[in-house]
Amino acid sequence: MKILVCISNVPDTTTRIKLATDSKSIDTTGIQWVINPWDELSLTRALELKDDPSSGVKSVTIVHVGTAMSEPTIRKALAIGADDAVRVNAEPADAFFVAKQIAEVIRKEQYDIILCGIESSDYNGSLVGGMIAELLGLPSVSSISSLKLENGRTVMTREIDGGKETITVTVPFVAIVQKGIAKEPRIASMRGIMTARTKQIRVYEPVAAEPLTEIILYEKPEPRAACRFINPDNPGELISLLQNEAKVI
Amino acid sequence: MSVLVYIENWDGKFKKLSFELVSYASGVAKMMSTEVTALTVGDVEDEELRKLGNYGARKIICIKNSMVRHLDNRLYSSIIAETALKEKAKVVIFPNNNTGKALAPIVSVRLMTGVGAGVNRLPLSIEPFTVYKKTFSGNAFARLVIKSDIKILTLQQNSYGLVPTENNATIETVEWNVDAASVSTAVLDVQKQTGKVLLTDADIVVSGGRGMKSPDNWGPLIELAELLGGATACSRPVSDEGWRPPEEHTGQTGKIIAPNLYIAVGISGATQHLAGVSASKCIVAINTDRDAPIFEAATYGIVGDAMKVLPELVQAVKELKNK
Numbered sequence: 001m002k003i004l005v006c007i008s009n010v011p012d013t014t015t016r017i018k019l020a021t022d023s024k025s026i027d028t029t030g031i032q033w034v035i036n037p038w039d040e041l042s043l044t045r046a047l048e049l050k051d052d053p054s055s056g057v058k059s060v061t062i063v064h065v066g067t068a069m070s071e072p073t074i075r076k077a078l079a080i081g082a083d084d085a086v087r088v089n090a091e092p093a094d095a096f097f098v099a100k101q102i103a104e105v106i107r108k109e110q111y112d113i114i115l116c117g118i119e120s121s122d123y124n125g126s127l128v129g130g131m132i133a134e135l136l137g138l139p140s141v142s143s144i145s146s147l148k149l150e151n152g153r154t155v156m157t158r159e160i161d162g163g164k165e166t167i168t169v170t171v172p173f174v175a176i177v178q179k180g181i182a183k184e185p186r187i188a189s190m191r192g193i194m195t196a197r198t199k200q201i202r203v204y205e206p207v208a209a210e211p212l213t214e215i216i217l218y219e220k221p222e223p224r225a226a227c228r229f230i231n232p233d234n235p236g237e238l239i240s241l242l243q244n245e246a247k248v249i
Numbered sequence: 250m251s252v253l254v255y256i257e258n259w260d261g262k263f264k265k266l267s268f269e270l271v272s273y274a275s276g277v278a279k280m281m282s283t284e285v286t287a288l289t290v291g292d293v294e295d296e297e298l299r300k301l302g303n304y305g306a307r308k309i310i311c312i313k314n315s316m317v318r319h320l321d322n323r324l325y326s327s328i329i330a331e332t333a334l335k336e337k338a339k340v341v342i343f344p345n346n347n348t349g350k351a352l353a354p355i356v357s358v359r360l361m362t363g364v365g366a367g368v369n370r371l372p373l374s375i376e377p378f379t380v381y382k383k384t385f386s387g388n389a390f391a392r393l394v395i396k397s398d399i400k401i402l403t404l405q406q407n408s409y410g411l412v413p414t415e416n417n418a419t420i421e422t423v424e425w426n427v428d429a430a431s432v433s434t435a436v437l438d439v440q441k442q443t444g445k446v447l448l449t450d451a452d453i454v455v456s457g458g459r460g461m462k463s464p465d466n467w468g469p470l471i472e473l474a475e476l477l478g479g480a481t482a483c484s485r486p487v488s489d490e491g492w493r494p495p496e497e498h499t500g501q502t503g504k505i506i507a508p509n510l511y512i513a514v515g516i517s518g519a520t521q522h523l524a525g526v527s528a529s530k531c532i533v534a535i536n537t538d539r540d541a542p543i544f545e546a547a548t549y550g551i552v553g554d555a556m557k558v559l560p561e562l563v564q565a566v567k568e569l570k571n572k
Contacts (some may be wrong), residue, residue, distance in 0.1 A: 014520050017388040037318035121386050125366040130354025139433035140322050159347055163441035169434045177401055179502045212363030217392040227544045233551030236565040246531045248510040
């Protein structure tokens with residue numbers, strides 16, 4: 001069984017986003033780039049499965065669509081424990097463009113389980129996983145908070161509005177994962193960092209794909225009005241403000 | 250031409266989210282001088298279906314299939330995509346929740362459409378079709394142009410509200426023939442949360458952080474939530490510590506919510522936490538640290554100890570209710 005983990009390269013989640021002077025892009029000066037948090041959890045779960053010989057998982061590969069600029073993030077994923085990596089050498093234009101590139105890699109290399117984070121913390125689209133599945137005609141299961149392999153059968157927990165389902169699907173398929181899939185992201189060991197240097201990154205050129213969307217302008221959120229402080233000895237005032245001023249209770 | 254909106258039902262019933270989606274679809278349809286078709290899948294009585302007409306749906310299609318009861322992404326997506334083509338839909342609208350996130354990308358590939366994911370207001374313009382959407386988890390917003398002929402939008406819950414519009418809707422019930430061999434997923438077990446206000450549906454949320462100091466101190470927080478008819482939530486450290494169940498975690502990697510009122514108790518307000526709650530209409534912060542970042546996001550703040558403030562708030566709400 002071969003697992004493919006899709007990795008997105010995003011600004012560290014504590015970054016205070018600044019816009020470029022023309023507001024057509026963000027100002028990337030000083031940004032620390034990291035593996036998208038949900039992708040990091042997917043990778044961790046994939047490696048946990050590979051560590052268990054009874055799971056039948058033989059390899060964990062990562063795939064990323066991006067320019068050479070994102071190689072440090074790929075190396076980090078390799079240091080955490082992925083066996084090898086594919087980078088499609090292109091600026092990720094939109095979700096459809098990225099999905100099309102990854103679908104092409106899967107068509108070429110064949111994987112049994114494809115793991116995608118439920119969203120990326122930069123464009124918040126929640127699109128790429130489902131798009132990959134449909135481009136390949138594969139089943140997908142979304143909002144997965146646990147993934148087990150029991151005697152060759154996949155057993156997953158799917159979060160639904162107001163509950164959970166235990167769901168199974170035959171391979172190959174795309175699992176779109178959320179929090180819970182792994183407890184804590186795995187951290188690279190010293191040995192992992194050393195061996196990552198010699199692991200293979202296959203670089204593919206992109207296939208043609210017309211982006212379906214385009215961001216024309218960024219804006220910062222409207223600043224909130226300053227907080228109105230209420231005397232801690234009189235919390236009743238808060239309740240009256242919530243009722244009469246904010247009108248929310 | 251039409252605007253198609255996909256409406257989930259829960260055991261044959263709709264909820265506020267459903268009516269908000271129809272309201273939003275009506276707003277989009279108005280901008281495009283067309284009408285709304287609402288689509289739902291499952292056994293829904295006509296009386297319940299008719300409620301969608303109260304928010305502007307002109308036509309309501311209910312797809313029944315007796316074979317597959319659970320959400321199978323490919324089956325549902327094929328139903329939605331085929332209906333969109335039949336109804337000559339120019340825009341297809343989903344909720345930006347678990348279900349919408351599962352289906353919208355698949356339908357988008359079937360129809361070759363661009364997606365505006367997580368929109369929180371009507372399109373800025375129809376020609377070119379430009380929407381306003383959250384990026385960088387709320388640290389920036391983007392104007393996104395969708396270039397395809399058909400467009401898909403997923404609406405952020407509680408961002409548009411309800412707009413009642415009387416409309417004499419027609420109801421069409423369709424029996425869908427499912428090829429069982431084409432369904433690749435099987436549900437083995439379902440666990441439903443019952444009897445509580447769902448965090449994602451709640452208008453009021455009372456949330457606790459590390460400042461609650463111990464899992465034993467939650468009593469007054471829960472009482473306040475119940476008195477206000479709201480739900481309880483927590484910050485990530487609290488759910489990681491096991492003080493509260495993981496499904497209560499709100500924040501970037503947990504639940505992203507936008508209630509009318511969010512009361513953050515003993516939560517410092519790290520960027521990742523605010524990413525999950527910053528779309529709330531009104532935020533109240535209760536914290537001992539006057540410099541905590543939560544106060545930058547808050548409308549109202551109390552600098553004080555939660556253990557002292559919470560019981561007094563409970564008392565004040567009780568007095569209000571007794572009036």
